[in-house]
Amino acid sequence: MEAQRKFIVPIGPQHPALKEPGHFQFSVEGEIVTGATVRLGYVHRGIEKGAEARNWTQNLYLFERICGICSHVHATALALGAERLAGVEAPPRAQAIRTLMSELERIHSHMLWLGVAAHEGGFETLFMYSWRDREIVMDLLESLSGNRVNYSVNLIGGVKFDVTEKHHDEILKGIEILEERTKHYLKVVTTDRTFLARTRGVGLMTLQQAELFGAVGPTARASGVARDVRIDAPYEAYPQFPVRLVTDDGGDLLARFKVRTRELFESYRLIREILNHMPPGELTTRVPRRIPAGETISRVEAPRGELFYFIKSNGSEKPERIKVRTPSLCNWASVTQVAIGHKLADMPMILSGIDPCFSCNDRMVTINRGSSSQVWTWEELRRYGIEYYRQR
Amino acid sequence: MDTSTALEKAAAILQPWALATATPEPNRLDVVIERGSLIPAVKALVKARWGFFSALTGLDQPPSGDGEPVREGCVEVLYHFCSAAAVVTLRVSVPYSDAKIDSICEVIPSATLYERELIEMFGVECTGTPNTERLLLSDDWPEGVYPLRKSFTGFQQAEGQEANHGSAA
Numbered sequence: 001m002e003a004q005r006k007f008i009v010p011i012g013p014q015h016p017a018l019k020e021p022g023h024f025q026f027s028v029e030g031e032i033v034t035g036a037t038v039r040l041g042y043v044h045r046g047i048e049k050g051a052e053a054r055n056w057t058q059n060l061y062l063f064e065r066i067c068g069i070c071s072h073v074h075a076t077a078l079a080l081g082a083e084r085l086a087g088v089e090a091p092p093r094a095q096a097i098r099t100l101m102s103e104l105e106r107i108h109s110h111m112l113w114l115g116v117a118a119h120e121g122g123f124e125t126l127f128m129y130s131w132r133d134r135e136i137v138m139d140l141l142e143s144l145s146g147n148r149v150n151y152s153v154n155l156i157g158g159v160k161f162d163v164t165e166k167h168h169d170e171i172l173k174g175i176e177i178l179e180e181r182t183k184h185y186l187k188v189v190t191t192d193r194t195f196l197a198r199t200r201g202v203g204l205m206t207l208q209q210a211e212l213f214g215a216v217g218p219t220a221r222a223s224g225v226a227r228d229v230r231i232d233a234p235y236e237a238y239p240q241f242p243v244r245l246v247t248d249d250g251g252d253l254l255a256r257f258k259v260r261t262r263e264l265f266e267s268y269r270l271i272r273e274i275l276n277h278m279p280p281g282e283l284t285t286r287v288p289r290r291i292p293a294g295e296t297i298s299r300v301e302a303p304r305g306e307l308f309y310f311i312k313s314n315g316s317e318k319p320e321r322i323k324v325r326t327p328s329l330c331n332w333a334s335v336t337q338v339a340i341g342h343k344l345a346d347m348p349m350i351l352s353g354i355d356p357c358f359s360c361n362d363r364m365v366t367i368n369r370g371s372s373s374q375v376w377t378w379e380e381l382r383r384y385g386i387e388y389y390r391q392r
Numbered sequence: 393m394d395t396s397t398a399l400e401k402a403a404a405i406l407q408p409w410a411l412a413t414a415t416p417e418p419n420r421l422d423v424v425i426e427r428g429s430l431i432p433a434v435k436a437l438v439k440a441r442w443g444f445f446s447a448l449t450g451l452d453q454p455p456s457g458d459g460e461p462v463r464e465g466c467v468e469v470l471y472h473f474c475s476a477a478a479v480v481t482l483r484v485s486v487p488y489s490d491a492k493i494d495s496i497c498e499v500i501p502s503a504t505l506y507e508r509e510l511i512e513m514f515g516v517e518c519t520g521t522p523n524t525e526r527l528l529l530s531d532d533w534p535e536g537v538y539p540l541r542k543s544f545t546g547f548q549q550a551e552g553q554e555a556n557h558g559s560a561a
Contacts, residue, residue: 037525038505038527039525039526040528041526041527041528044528044530049539049540084417211444212502213501213502214444227444233419233476233477295416296416297420297472297479297481299446299479306446308446308472308474310447310449310472312451321449323447323449323450325506329505329506330502332505333502333504333505334502
């Protein structure tokens with residue numbers, strides 16, 4: 001009879017809350033997950049192949065569209081790599097503006113995540129508040145670049161716009177409000193009893209596991225891994241504006257909440273530093289249309305962790321090969337391993353805990369002893385998770 | 393540990409298997425190895441706790457065209473390890489005619505996703521990899537078509553059928 005109780009629960013590929021689809025299969029014994037696999041590619045657009053048929057400038061636009069949330073870091077990684085191959089460096093003011101945008105982007109990304117993760121845990125009020133406050137940074141991004149997404153800041157060799165006095169004041173005012181709100185959020189996620197029941201000790205990943213599974217970014221730092229490209233291999237203007245490492249030894253969902261929230265304070269501090277010490281000068285430097293032949297590796301810290309670009313130029317107007325390894329790919333491996341031994345009801349939280357740039361599910365099929373079956377939507381799985389904890 | 397010390401250390405660790413080494417950039421070390429040396433070399437890096445396995449890149453090198461010296465088509469597989477700012481790349485070349493490489497999953501379990509990507513994009517078999525199911529390409533993608541090889545330039549538009557576009561919903 002035991003064997004009959006083992007179900008495979010397919011989750012995915014569509015999910016209305018997170019962006020991008022992904023498909024997970026959890027084998028469960030009763031309520032406990034015993035195995036997990038992942039299938040990706042539902043939004044595979046062939047960008048790496050497409051890069052080989054486009055020139056460097058066109059590719060800058062193409063690669064900015066890899067991700068709608070952290071678009072700026074993608075374009076930055078490509079621009080930095082191409083500049084290194086061409087043997088040029090963007091002027092200091094351009095580097096500072098890139099860094100400023102990177103940190104504003106991190107704020108919007110972390111706040112977006114905070115809302116989504118709170119929603120999955122059944123904490124709608126926190127979701128509403130954090131997304132309301134996120135509009136402040138969205139307005140700042142729009143006022144600087146003209147866009148809410150795909151800011152299109154970069155050129156190969158510089159940036160497209162300057163930060164004026166007016167922007168300067170706007171940004172300082174905006175992050176002052178955000179900083180107050182973030183203090184409140186940190187207090188909420190670390191003291192609210194109901195919410196702690198969903199995060200404390202859940203999705204535990206030890207330091208050894210995080211290293212073995214190759215986790216990156218806040219997911220790794222919440223397991224005590226001291227790894228941040230902004231510190232390990234500073235790029236843009238990070239050498240002038242050093243970042244302070246934020247880690248936590250907890251390794252559970254609570255630690256991931258703490259790390260991301262505390263990183264917001266670090267971003268506010270950096271933005272003030274940059275604005276108060278903005279280097280004067282040009283915004284662009286001349287770059288040849290043909291990038292000299294060679295290979296380079298460009299690594300930047302995206303909101304979700306290390307973003308890795310391998311770029312090969314053959315000396316023509318078009319790149320020979322651009323390989324992109326996004327941080328979510330590293331963190332997926334950790335989810336499929338960490339999920340084992342946890343309750344099915346914890347899956348929505350564990351999945352959103354890594355801030356995945358994928359999305360999961362619009363329905364799940366419960367295969368029930370081979371005879372009856374029922375179809376659940378993601379919404380129902382989420383409710384099931386919330387109900388499960390309410391009854392305990 | 394600063395970058396140059398880290399690279400020197402890596403060079404010493406990998407020295408027994410290195411066919412050639414290069415330093416394309418100050419923070420990088422490229423080590424060309426035989427495919428048979430892949431597992432021992434990766435094991436040595438992991439055992440010495442040198443950095444972490446960051447990415448796997450496939451590079452297609454198609455056979456030479458007319459008028460060039462004869463060269464067999466091959467896929468170069470790059471294993472990138474990062475330790476702070478230092479990046480070490482193990483470079484292994486496999487010919488089209490025998491496109492096989494040992495899976496490194498026994499040493500680094502999280503490499504499974506990267507290997508699945510290599511298998512379907514470049515047609516390199518990863519011997520011993522735990523899962524060979526499709527990761528990125530659609531279910532109705534034809535067998536034996538490897539999109540990131542240079543020889544792939546898109547499908548011929550078949551009649552009444554949208555090429556390059558999965559119809560499996």
